[in-house]
Amino acid sequence: MVVQQALEQVPFFSQLPAAQITELAQMGRNVSLAAGEIVCHEGELSDSMYVLLGGKVTVYRHDKAGKRVDLRQFGAGDYFGEVALLDSKPRTATVACLTACELFVLEQAVFREVLTANPSLIFSVLVAVADRVRERIEQHYQVELENQALEAQAEIERHRSIAQMVAGVAHELNTPLGITNTAVDMIVKRINRPEIAALFEQSSQSKKVLDNIQEATSLAQRNIARAHKLIQEFKKISVNQVVDTLQQEDLPELVACTVDLFTINARQARLTIEIDNQLPAGRQTWLGYPGYLTQVLLNLLTNVERYAYEPGSGGKVDIILTADYLHPTPTFTLTVRDFGQGIAPENLDRVFEPFFTTGRTKGGTGLGLAIVHNIVTAALQGEIGLSSKPGEGTAFTITFPQTLT
Ligand SMILES: Nc1ncnc2c1ncn2[C@@H]1O[C@H](COP(=O)(O)OP(=O)(O)OP(=O)(O)O)[C@@H](O)[C@H]1O
Ligand SMILES: [Mg+2]
Numbered sequence: 001m002v003v004q005q006a007l008e009q010v011p012f013f014s015q016l017p018a019a020q021i022t023e024l025a026q027m028g029r030n031v032s033l034a035a036g037e038i039v040c041h042e043g044e045l046s047d048s049m050y051v052l053l054g055g056k057v058t059v060y061r062h063d064k065a066g067k068r069v070d071l072r073q074f075g076a077g078d079y080f081g082e083v084a085l086l087d088s089k090p091r092t093a094t095v096a097c098l099t100a101c102e103l104f105v106l107e108q109a110v111f112r113e114v115l116t117a118n119p120s121l122i123f124s125v126l127v128a129v130a131d132r133v134r135e136r137i138e139q140h141y142q143v144e145l146e147n148q149a150l151e152a153q154a155e156i157e158r159h160r161s162i163a164q165m166v167a168g169v170a171h172e173l174n175t176p177l178g179i180t181n182t183a184v185d186m187i188v189k190r191i192n193r194p195e196i197a198a199l200f201e202q203s204s205q206s207k208k209v210l211d212n213i214q215e216a217t218s219l220a221q222r223n224i225a226r227a228h229k230l231i232q233e234f235k236k237i238s239v240n241q242v243v244d245t246l247q248q249e250d251l252p253e254l255v256a257c258t259v260d261l262f263t264i265n266a267r268q269a270r271l272t273i274e275i276d277n278q279l280p281a282g283r284q285t286w287l288g289y290p291g292y293l294t295q296v297l298l299n300l301l302t303n304v305e306r307y308a309y310e311p312g313s314g315g316k317v318d319i320i321l322t323a324d325y326l327h328p329t330p331t332f333t334l335t336v337r338d339f340g341q342g343i344a345p346e347n348l349d350r351v352f353e354p355f356f357t358t359g360r361t362k363g364g365t366g367l368g369l370a371i372v373h374n375i376v377t378a379a380l381q382g383e384i385g386l387s388s389k390p391g392e393g394t395a396f397t398i399t400f401p402q403t404l405t
Helices: 003-009 018-027 108-117 120-191 194-200 204-236 251-261 263-269 290-308 368-379
Strands: 029-033 038-040 048-054 057-062 068-074 094-097 101-107 247-250 271-277 285-288 315-324 331-338 383-389 393-401
Touching: 003 018, 003 048, 003 101, 018 101, 018 108, 101 108, 108 120, 120 194, 120 204, 120 368, 194 204, 247 251, 251 263, 251 271, 251 285, 251 290, 251 315, 263 271, 263 290, 271 290, 285 290, 290 315, 290 331, 290 368, 290 393, 368 383, 368 393
Parallel strands: 271 315
Antiparallel strands: 029 101, 038 094, 048 101, 057 068, 057 094, 247 285, 315 331, 331 393, 383 393
C-alpha cells in the first residue's frame, strides 16, 4: 500500500487536500520490520503514531501476574499509537510484527507542524480520538458485562449444586430413617403388650428396666420425628422437589393473600406490614408460579419476625411492588424491607448459603434464604438482591419476568 493511500484512510487526515497528504507522506518515515520484531514496547515513552502499509501486527500487554494478554491485531491500512501524538505518555501496550511489516511513522514534532499549518485539522483529530476512546470504553463495558453475567451464572450454578446435594442426601436418609422408625415402633408396640408388661412388673428392678426402655424409645421416636421434619425441609431446598403450576395471577392480590396467611405471626410479633403497590392499574397480571412466590415471601417475613426486631418489640415491614416495562423482558420487582437490626457486613455474602444461620438457638436451620435464592433464580427466572446496614434494617429485592415460560 502506498503511503498517500494509507494516510487518506486515517480518519483525521482524510479531510486534507491531496497536496497536503503528499507533503505529510514526505514528512514521516518508512520502516521495514521482520516478523517477530517489536514496533513499540509497553511502558516506553512514545511520541509517534504508526500507519501499517503492509503486514500484520499484534497488540498485547501483561497483566498484574505478568501473563501476556493479547488485545487485538492490525493489518494493512490500520493505524495505531495516535494518542502519542497528543500526550507523549508511556505506551500502554506492546506492538509486535506477526509477519514482515511496512510501517509509516509520523513523529509528534512533524504532526504538530501540520496541525499548526491546518488548524481545522484539530477538530478532526479530536473526533477521531474520541471515536477510538468511545470504541474502547464500549469494548470494556461489553467485557465487564459478560464477566458479570458469567460470575452471576457461576454463582447460581454453585447454589444449585449445593442445593441438589442437600436434597439428594436428604432423600437418601429417608429410607434408613423410615426403617429405624418402623423398628422403634415395633419395640414400643411389643413392650406395651399386657403380657410383656406383666413380665416386667414382677420385680422393682425389672420394672425399672421397662421404664428405661420406654424412656429410651420415646426419646428415639421424638428424635426420629425431628430428623424427619428436617429432612422434609432439606428436600424443599431443591426446587425440583416442589411442584407448582404456571398460572395467571393478579400480583398485588397474591401478595396480599400471602400477607394474610402471615397475619397471626405478624400480630404475635407486633409487625405492621404495609403493601405499597406502585403497579399501574391494568398492568398487574403475572404469568408465574404463585406457590413459589408465596413460599419466598413467607420465608422473608419469617426472617423479619425472627431476626429484625427485638422479641416482643415489633416494628414495620414494607412490601413494595414496582414494574419495569422494558423490552424484551418486562419485569416486576418485589421488595421486602424492615427497619430492624440489619445484617452484619461480614454475613451479607453468606446468608444465602445453605445452613448459614445466626439463629440456631431460635430454631433456625439456615435453609430459608437458600431455598428463596433457588426459587427466585431457577423457578421464577429472576434475581435476588440484598442491602442491609446494621441498625438501619434490611431489604430483599426480587426481580422476575412478568411472563414466565
Ligand atoms: N430481615 C433480617 N434481618 C436480620 N437478619 C436476617 C434477616 N433475614 C435473614 N437474616 C439473617 O440471615 C440468616 C439466614 O437466614 P435463613 O432464612 O437462610 O436461615 P434461618 O432463618 O436462620 O433458618 P430457616 O430459614 O432455615 O428457619 C439468618 O440466620 C439471619 O442471620
Ligand atoms: Mg429463615
